[in-house]
Amino acid sequence: MSGLLINDISMRFDLPNGSSVQALKNVSLDIKEGELMSVLGPSGCGKTTLLNIVAGFLAPTEGQIELDGKVVHGPAQERGMVFQQGALFEWMNVRENVSFGPRMNGVPKNEMNATVDHLLEVVGLQDFKDKAIYELSGGMQQRVALARCLANDPEVILMDEPLGALDALTREKMQGLVLKLWKETGKTIVLITHSVEEALLLGERLLVMAPRPGRIHKEYRLPFAEMGVGADLREVKKHKDYGPTREEILTMIWDMEEEIMGRSEDAA
Amino acid sequence: MIGLLILAVYIAIFVGSFMVVKFVVRKASQQADFTSLKTVTFGDESAITPDRAASVISVVTIFLIWAAFTGSKLSPVHAPGPFIGDASFTYTAQTADGARDDANVSVRVFELGGDDTPIEVEPGDGFAKNDALTLRAWRSKLLTWDKNDEVNRKDGALIVAVDGKPIDRDTNVRVDGGVVALTDKGTLNFRAYQGLQMEPIWLPPPEDVWARLMEISTEGYQNATLVEHLGMSLFRVISGFVIGALVGIPLGYAMGLSNWFRGWFDPIVEFMRPVPPLALIPLVIIWLGIDESGKIVLLFLAALWIMTIAARAGVSGVNISKIHAAYSLGASKWQIMRHVIVPNSLPEIFTGARVAMGVCWGTVVAAELVAAEVGGGMMIMVASKFQLTDIVIMGIILIGIIGYGIDILMRRAENWLIPWKGRG
Numbered sequence: 001m002s003g004l005l006i007n008d009i010s011m012r013f014d015l016p017n018g019s020s021v022q023a024l025k026n027v028s029l030d031i032k033e034g035e036l037m038s039v040l041g042p043s044g045c046g047k048t049t050l051l052n053i054v055a056g057f058l059a060p061t062e063g064q065i066e067l068d069g070k071v072v073h074g075p076a077q078e079r080g081m082v083f084q085q086g087a088l089f090e091w092m093n094v095r096e097n098v099s100f101g102p103r104m105n106g107v108p109k110n111e112m113n114a115t116v117d118h119l120l121e122v123v124g125l126q127d128f129k130d131k132a133i134y135e136l137s138g139g140m141q142q143r144v145a146l147a148r149c150l151a152n153d154p155e156v157i158l159m160d161e162p163l164g165a166l167d168a169l170t171r172e173k174m175q176g177l178v179l180k181l182w183k184e185t186g187k188t189i190v191l192i193t194h195s196v197e198e199a200l201l202l203g204e205r206l207l208v209m210a211p212r213p214g215r216i217h218k219e220y221r222l223p224f225a226e227m228g229v230g231a232d233l234r235e236v237k238k239h240k241d242y243g244p245t246r247e248e249i250l251t252m253i254w255d256m257e258e259e260i261m262g263r264s265e266d267a268a
Numbered sequence: 269m270i271g272l273l274i275l276a277v278y279i280a281i282f283v284g285s286f287m288v289v290k291f292v293v294r295k296a297s298q299q300a301d302f303t304s305l306k307t308v309t310f311g312d313e314s315a316i317t318p319d320r321a322a323s324v325i326s327v328v329t330i331f332l333i334w335a336a337f338t339g340s341k342l343s344p345v346h347a348p349g350p351f352i353g354d355a356s357f358t359y360t361a362q363t364a365d366g367a368r369d370d371a372n373v374s375v376r377v378f379e380l381g382g383d384d385t386p387i388e389v390e391p392g393d394g395f396a397k398n399d400a401l402t403l404r405a406w407r408s409k410l411l412t413w414d415k416n417d418e419v420n421r422k423d424g425a426l427i428v429a430v431d432g433k434p435i436d437r438d439t440n441v442r443v444d445g446g447v448v449a450l451t452d453k454g455t456l457n458f459r460a461y462q463g464l465q466m467e468p469i470w471l472p473p474p475e476d477v478w479a480r481l482m483e484i485s486t487e488g489y490q491n492a493t494l495v496e497h498l499g500m501s502l503f504r505v506i507s508g509f510v511i512g513a514l515v516g517i518p519l520g521y522a523m524g525l526s527n528w529f530r531g532w533f534d535p536i537v538e539f540m541r542p543v544p545p546l547a548l549i550p551l552v553i554i555w556l557g558i559d560e561s562g563k564i565v566l567l568f569l570a571a572l573w574i575m576t577i578a579a580r581a582g583v584s585g586v587n588i589s590k591i592h593a594a595y596s597l598g599a600s601k602w603q604i605m606r607h608v609i610v611p612n613s614l615p616e617i618f619t620g621a622r623v624a625m626g627v628c629w630g631t632v633v634a635a636e637l638v639a640a641e642v643g644g645g646m647m648i649m650v651a652s653k654f655q656l657t658d659i660v661i662m663g664i665i666l667i668g669i670i671g672y673g674i675d676i677l678m679r680r681a682e683n684w685l686i687p688w689k690g691r692g
Contacts, residue, residue: 089607091688105598148593
């Protein structure tokens with residue numbers, strides 16, 4: 001069975017004062033190979049915790065992750081990760097950053113160089129190969145991060161708010177790039193975001209999570225990602241279902257946020 | 269008194285040169301860079317750059333004041349100097365039965381190396397005979413006036429006036445070239461006028477220091493050449509620092525990567541860090557004596573804790589995303605150490621190294637002041653015992669220049685080796 005299976009995951013953090021926080025409760029998901037899934041939810045709903053468990057940085061208190069039928073233990077190169085920012089190695093130039101994975105895994109040099117050149121062309125950085133990371137703009141740095149992740153040819157790409165720190169225009173361009181990479185490489189992508197629009201545009205499947213305990217609240221299947229490949233994303237937003245879906249999800253998240261506020265006010 | 273005067277002169281030059289540069293020179297050549305277009309500069313840190321004219325004037329002012337208050341040829345104007353030359357005054361002696369007679373005192377005040385032959389005087393008439401007094405500039409001298417007189421203090425003779433002005437133990441009389449006071453024993457004390465300049469034994473003029481530098485750099489001092497003295501200090505600093513770094517950096521890494529190491533060494537490091545290396549000098553001397561090993565151990569200890577803490581901070585400061593990213597890309601622990609943790613900690617380690625080099629340089633001079641056979645600190649210490657102020661000042665300037673040079677080299681190396689510093 002191919003694909004990523006999240007099997008009844010629960011995560012409880014024990015606090016030093018004896019109490020504990022249920023970050024995730026009985027989360028189950030079956031993500032098929034080549035699926036593009038976006039995850040949305042109010043802060044504290046455990047979406048980053050879920051991603052860290054899938055990546056292997058955290059071990060769940062209950063349940064397990066399976067990739068292609070094999071149980072996952074710890075981080076490995078078949079599950080690549082793209083972080084919000086600050087995860088590039090400033091002491092390496094663009095080419096060295098992108099080739100980091102293959103170099104660590106002992107890929108032959110000519111093969112590695114070909115991969116790196118190709119990927120830099122895909123993300124549009126072929127003229128910046130020898131630049132230092134700190135000489136690049138925020139958007140370019142995230143392109144490097146995407147290329148670095150792809151250089152290892154992972155089966156699943158986990159993205160933790162990769163476009164969160166970018167300005168609106170750059171962000172829109174990068175959303176197009178993510179869609180293009182998804183279609184061209186056929187990778188399974190799980191993308192966490194705070195932006196409802198981004199979740200709508202970059203999610204074949206859109207998962208809304210609810211907090212306390214973190215759980216799956218609702219799931220959507222959306223046509224926008226497929227439509228957005230190679231197209232103008234602003235055209236996609238004019239689709240008749242786009243606006244209503246966005247309003248529905250926004251209301252849902254607002255209600256959850258209000259509930260959290262209410263609860264903490266009660267507690268106080 | 270002189271200190272306040274120097275301070276006043278310094279402030280006057282500070283304000284005066286500011287006015288001149290700002291309103292006269294800058295008016296003529298208006299700058300046209302971006303900062304000059306800013307209307308808000310007060311509080312905008314980026315608009316503040318050191319005014320190089322001020323830096324130059326500042327350094328020149330220090331030398332000028334130094335020269336002006338030491339009578340140096342380098343300064344066109346000088347503070348009033350001490351009295352040098354010949355002068356005279358008269359004293360009036362009175363016997364027990366009330367008879368009075370005047371006598372003349374010829375005074376010769378000479379500068380060091382000047383003409384110090386006493387003035388020959390005729391005894392003159394009357395029971396009080398003329399005297400001669402020879403003394404160095406800035407000094408004073410007792411005049412036992414009754415030595416050659418026909419009366420003396422044992423018989424009740426005493427001085428009642430100098431230059432016709434009444435004198436007693438509480439009243440001094442100003443005379444040509446100095447001040448005359450009456451001592452408790454009834455003798456006269458002539459103090460030559462000192463002026464406002466510093467005496468060379470307290471502060472020699474710049475050219476004396478320069479001449480001393482030339483002399484010592486060719487002839488050496490205390491059985492070692494200048495290069496040997498300073499080279500030895502530098503050698504001690506570098507050996508102590510290198511050993512400290514070789515031990516401290518791995519120790520810091522271990523403390524940043526292992527609970528056990530962190531727990532084991534935390535109390536030691538946190539205890540040793542606030543102990544100034546200077547406080548260890550006596551113990552190091554007791555244990556290892558005053559030879560090289562003692563000094564290198566001291567500098568090793570001075571550098572060790574700083575480098576350990578810097579390396580530990582460098583490891584702790586790594587953004588966890590970088591580590592996670594490296595693991596996700598398939599790197600092993602060793603590869604993460606080599607390609608992520610070590611390069612990521614380099615900026616912290618370099619900052620630590622700069623601090624450690626500064627501390628080591630200060631510590632070596634102090635250690636040499638306490639005990640050494642050769643070294644920059646030893647040179648000043650020995651010179652100070654013989655009041656050779658010029659060597660002391662020369663030594664201080666050289667130590668300062670070398671310390672400054674070390675820091676500049678470290679900063680250069682930093683910019684060259686870790687260009688990403690502060691831009692992560």
